[in-house]
Amino acid sequence: MDTPGTKPTGRAAECAALDRLVGDVRAGQSRALVLHGEPGIGKSALLEYLHGRASGCRVARVSGVQSEMELAFAGLHQLCAPMPDRLDRLPAPQRHALEVAFGLSTGAAPDRFLIGLAVLSLLSEVAAERPLLCLVDDVQWLDRASVQILAFAARRLGAESVGLVFGTRVPGADLAGLPDLPVTGLSDADARTLLDSALTGPLDERVRDQIVAETRGNPLALLEIPRGLGVEELAGGFGLPGSLLSNSTSVPGGSFPGASVPGVSIPGGSSLSGGAEESFRRRVEALPAETRRLLLLAAADPTGDTTLVWQAASRLGIGPDAAAPAVAAGLAEFRARTRFRHPLVRSLVYRTATPAARRDVHGALAEATDPALDPDRRAWHRAHAAAGPDEEVAGELIRSAGRAQARGGLAAAAAFLERAAMLTPDPARRAGCALTAASTKAEAGGIDAARDLLAMAEAGPLGEVEKARADLLRAQLAYAVDRGGDAPRLLTQAARRFEPIDACLSRATHLDALVAASLAGRLAGPGGHVREVAHAAGTAPRPAHDPLVRDLLLDGWAANYTEGYAAGVPILRRAVAAFRDGASDEDEELRWLWLAAMHLWDDGHWDAFSARHLRRTRAAGALNELPLALVARAFLLLFTGDLTAAASLVEEQRAVTEATGSNLAPYSALFLAALCGRRTELSALVATACDEAAARGEGIGIAVAEWTNAVFHNGHGDYPEAMAAARQALRHQEYPDLHYPGIANWAAPEFVEAAVRSGMTEVADEACRWIAATTRATGTDWALGVEARSRALLARGEAAERLYREAIDRLGRSRIRTDLARAHLLYGEWLRRERRRTEAREQLRTALGMLEEIGMTAFAERAGRELRATGVVARKRAVAPTTELTAQEARIAGLARDGLSNPEIATRLFLSTRTVQYHLSKVFGKLGVTSRGQLDRVLPAGPGVPASPTAPPAHADPPRGTSARTAARRRTGA
Numbered sequence: 001m002d003t004p005g006t007k008p009t010g011r012a013a014e015c016a017a018l019d020r021l022v023g024d025v026r027a028g029q030s031r032a033l034v035l036h037g038e039p040g041i042g043k044s045a046l047l048e049y050l051h052g053r054a055s056g057c058r059v060a061r062v063s064g065v066q067s068e069m070e071l072a073f074a075g076l077h078q079l080c081a082p083m084p085d086r087l088d089r090l091p092a093p094q095r096h097a098l099e100v101a102f103g104l105s106t107g108a109a110p111d112r113f114l115i116g117l118a119v120l121s122l123l124s125e126v127a128a129e130r131p132l133l134c135l136v137d138d139v140q141w142l143d144r145a146s147v148q149i150l151a152f153a154a155r156r157l158g159a160e161s162v163g164l165v166f167g168t169r170v171p172g173a174d175l176a177g178l179p180d181l182p183v184t185g186l187s188d189a190d191a192r193t194l195l196d197s198a199l200t201g202p203l204d205e206r207v208r209d210q211i212v213a214e215t216r217g218n219p220l221a222l223l224e225i226p227r228g229l230g231v232e233e234l235a236g237g238f239g240l241p242g243s244l245l246s247n248s249t250s251v252p253g254g255s256f257p258g259a260s261v262p263g264v265s266i267p268g269g270s271s272l273s274g275g276a277e278e279s280f281r282r283r284v285e286a287l288p289a290e291t292r293r294l295l296l297l298a299a300a301d302p303t304g305d306t307t308l309v310w311q312a313a314s315r316l317g318i319g320p321d322a323a324a325p326a327v328a329a330g331l332a333e334f335r336a337r338t339r340f341r342h343p344l345v346r347s348l349v350y351r352t353a354t355p356a357a358r359r360d361v362h363g364a365l366a367e368a369t370d371p372a373l374d375p376d377r378r379a380w381h382r383a384h385a386a387a388g389p390d391e392e393v394a395g396e397l398i399r400s401a402g403r404a405q406a407r408g409g410l411a412a413a414a415a416f417l418e419r420a421a422m423l424t425p426d427p428a429r430r431a432g433c434a435l436t437a438a439s440t441k442a443e444a445g446g447i448d449a450a451r452d453l454l455a456m457a458e459a460g461p462l463g464e465v466e467k468a469r470a471d472l473l474r475a476q477l478a479y480a481v482d483r484g485g486d487a488p489r490l491l492t493q494a495a496r497r498f499e500p501i502d503a504c505l506s507r508a509t510h511l512d513a514l515v516a517a518s519l520a521g522r523l524a525g526p527g528g529h530v531r532e533v534a535h536a537a538g539t540a541p542r543p544a545h546d547p548l549v550r551d552l553l554l555d556g557w558a559a560n561y562t563e564g565y566a567a568g569v570p571i572l573r574r575a576v577a578a579f580r581d582g583a584s585d586e587d588e589e590l591r592w593l594w595l596a597a598m599h600l601w602d603d604g605h606w607d608a609f610s611a612r613h614l615r616r617t618r619a620a621g622a623l624n625e626l627p628l629a630l631v632a633r634a635f636l637l638l639f640t641g642d643l644t645a646a647a648s649l650v651e652e653q654r655a656v657t658e659a660t661g662s663n664l665a666p667y668s669a670l671f672l673a674a675l676c677g678r679r680t681e682l683s684a685l686v687a688t689a690c691d692e693a694a695a696r697g698e699g700i701g702i703a704v705a706e707w708t709n710a711v712f713h714n715g716h717g718d719y720p721e722a723m724a725a726a727r728q729a730l731r732h733q734e735y736p737d738l739h740y741p742g743i744a745n746w747a748a749p750e751f752v753e754a755a756v757r758s759g760m761t762e763v764a765d766e767a768c769r770w771i772a773a774t775t776r777a778t779g780t781d782w783a784l785g786v787e788a789r790s791r792a793l794l795a796r797g798e799a800a801e802r803l804y805r806e807a808i809d810r811l812g813r814s815r816i817r818t819d820l821a822r823a824h825l826l827y828g829e830w831l832r833r834e835r836r837r838t839e840a841r842e843q844l845r846t847a848l849g850m851l852e853e854i855g856m857t858a859f860a861e862r863a864g865r866e867l868r869a870t871g872v873v874a875r876k877r878a879v880a881p882t883t884e885l886t887a888q889e890a891r892i893a894g895l896a897r898d899g900l901s902n903p904e905i906a907t908r909l910f911l912s913t914r915t916v917q918y919h920l921s922k923v924f925g926k927l928g929v930t931s932r933g934q935l936d937r938v939l940p941a942g943p944g945v946p947a948s949p950t951a952p953p954a955h956a957d958p959p960r961g962t963s964a965r966t967a968a969r970r971r972t973g974a
Helices: 012-026 043-052 074-080 084-089 092-101 112-127 144-156 188-198 205-215 219-227 231-236 274-285 289-300 306-315 320-328 343-351 355-368 375-385 391-406 410-423 427-443 447-458 464-481 487-498 503-523 530-538 549-562 565-580 590-599 603-620 626-639 643-660 667-676 679-696 699-716 719-731 743-757 761-778 781-794 797-812 817-833 837-854 857-869 887-897 902-909 913-927 932-938 964-972
Strands: 031-036 058-063 132-137 162-168 180-182 249-251 254-256 332-334 338-340
Touching: 012 031, 012 043, 012 132, 012 162, 031 043, 043 132, 043 162, 058 074, 058 112, 074 112, 074 132, 074 144, 084 092, 084 112, 092 112, 112 132, 112 144, 112 162, 112 913, 144 162, 144 410, 188 205, 188 219, 205 219, 219 274, 274 289, 274 343, 289 306, 289 320, 289 332, 289 338, 289 343, 289 355, 306 355, 320 332, 338 343, 355 375, 375 391, 375 410, 391 410, 391 427, 410 427, 410 447, 427 447, 427 464, 447 464, 464 487, 464 503, 487 503, 487 530, 503 530, 503 549, 503 699, 530 549, 549 565, 549 590, 565 590, 565 761, 590 603, 590 626, 603 626, 626 643, 626 667, 626 817, 643 667, 643 887, 643 902, 667 679, 667 699, 667 857, 679 699, 699 719, 699 743, 699 857, 719 743, 743 761, 743 781, 761 781, 781 797, 781 817, 797 817, 817 837, 817 857, 837 857, 887 902, 887 913, 887 932, 902 913, 913 932
Parallel strands: 031 162, 031 180, 058 132, 132 162
Antiparallel strands: 249 254, 332 338
16 A cells, blocks of 8 residues: 555556645745546545655645535535634635634625635635645535535636646536546556555456456555455456446446446445445455444544444444454554545445435434534434424424525535435425425536425415415526426416415516516517517506505516616606605615616616625625625626726626636626727627527526627627627617617617718618607716717708717716717818818817727727828827736736735635735736835726726715725725
8 A cells, every 4th residue: 555645556647746736835835736536536635645745735635525515614614613713814705604604603605616715715814824735535425515615616716826626537517627636547567566565466357457457446446356356266357247347327427337236326426336246245244243333333424523422332332352353354444533434335235225224323323412512413313314294394304495595505405305305204295395495406506406406395285375486486496497497487477376376476476577588688588578468467466555666667677678768768767766865775786776877868777776786796695696796796887987997897797707717708898999999809709709609598698798799890890890880789679679688779870870870861861760759768977978979960951060069068067078079070070071170189089088098999990080181180198118017917917006915806806815825926026016006196097907097077086085995996996
């Protein structure tokens, strides 16, 4: 056998990679690595080698246990339990999230990614004293919540001196994208060497060749086969089957040659090595009966708590002498912790025991487990000890589910509820419990398992309320998989079923259906078109109380789609005013109120709501909701011309998307690239957004891509292409009869400009009449300014001039600087064509200055060409040369320049404070500065580089006494 710190036989390349990893960690860098391969291939041996090579490092270990897979944060607790003294050093929201997850304090269930950020900070704090190496073995048997959080931390590691190494059979979706190292079978020469090391006598060459060939270099099989056969058998080949490993069992995820029992495989992805399992089986069977019971008891306990095992053993009448034979056989050890030689031994012992024997040991473990200190594990053991339905145990499991859910362990809560359903004798209560389990499983992301539980619930008797809940869950599952398809129709059906049962829930579900139909757009399935969904919402029961904000939103959107834009405007305005005046105690409506404000061309409320939504989401640590909040805020900043601040939020969305796996399309990145005129970047974003939106059934995403393409082409003066793109953005919205939020507002003016420049005045006039019908209904300066600008393109003489001046005047009173700059540009172009060169120069100079300052490069070049056509040489702004910063350095430098502290930057970008400090030190060196206060004068300004945002007119200089830091935060909504 190999010993810790020595190279396992035949693993020189793998050991070299691990040596490099631990060397980087000692040098101050962080590294993550996923070792993966079939059972027995040597992953655990490589982790032992790494442990032995980790001199000067602190080592933390986690090992997955199959029976503990459903206990929330069990793996994370293994890792973090020895580090309680560092919790006080974490930011308060992170510390509280971790304490709630571990059951150390009470509170609302924390966002799992906030827990991930807390773990990252905790590891960084521990590593501040000496490098930290975290070894996570048997990931396939870790609880899902722990795997997700550890993977989150692994992706955000930087300069913390932390190594995070996983060992697993198959890297699943949670570990996807992390650096990996496949562990495969040994070469024939190395396999012979390892086999020889396990032999106690000579071996016939033909038998050796047979073993080497059919084990395919699997180290565990090579070591265990000789231990299960006598010297005489090995020497002559007697006792070996004709094909050592012929009983290969095919299982999901692939097959591994050799199972000891045909058709039996170990859960986790592949079947056992037949020779190794046969060796283990023979040794177990040779043990005294009392020792086998002790091993089964230890196999059923996932904690490795030797005291607990012996307490349970005493209840079964098992004496202390029972351990010696198992230790002598090399199968397990009973020291400070109970450990098996290999996880496969544990699995073999538990799997081959009779159901009655398993119930006995679980019952003993339940009796030995303190109900006050560990009620959930006790309930789990009691559930496995139950021979049939048991109302008392089911109730205990339901209480455990509540505790798990309070800690944010949704998968664990669902597992408790699922088991409770199986143990509930009453069919109606069993069906209700299965329905609750299905809903919880869906929240945890287990779509397939949720569908199975939903089918189990529907097989039992359900009341009308439960039937409505089942309909709603089915719709939610459809929406999670495909935003289009059947989701809007199914949500509408669920809303209708709730109408006689729960009017409030019915209206809330109708609102969800409307939102789903709006997002699905052109990709909605039959019966789920937004107008059909809106008609159903219009018949929803009226609230018994004065309408709340969500009621007004539902009525306003329904009227918008069924009666026309003008019919929805006053109702949506009431929703905005009601929220502004404090009629709602919750901020939940913010996710849709900013959308209503945007739909109403109400830039003031959009500004306020999007800033508040972003602040609330950050403060709550709701990282699942954060991408949407970032998009809402970034879009507002892009329209106001604050491209540098918006670019910072675009990068933040990329960071949170990478960290959380969010599938929200990069809407704000599309608009930013279009305004900046970045052809290559926009083309790539459009292609990706269209593909992903189509896969999700999110038709609105395709419309956004088409609209931003129109903006880009208008900027470059490619009017036929701009017209085609804008037409596509409007085509599937039943234009001009149907008005979707936002996109039509913006795509129609692009269409008018492109059509007029292409000589297509008739279709431009039709679009302009549609624009006027909407803008006059809302009457904001932004809306009426865009309308006047569009009408001016079609007008002549004095009428055109009056309309251009009206557009500039109205847009100048709004926050929308991008449209204002374009109004100056269009007016200047018109004046030049009217041969009024002096006046044209004034407008074009204004446009050029604004467009350059904003960063709208293509539009600025267009203004420059027009200005040169008047006889003026337009000089480009000189840009001071700077040492190039990486994207990460630029983001951190910009936030530091805006006054954010290192912990605040770390939270914003999902990094550790040490990584932020590391990058800042590099920034200072590259830019030749010695303090954060000097960053403002050396950082380049421009879109995509987090430089000082240039505030629009509506954001005047801060009042006396307001710090620059506070002003910067107000600008970016921080």
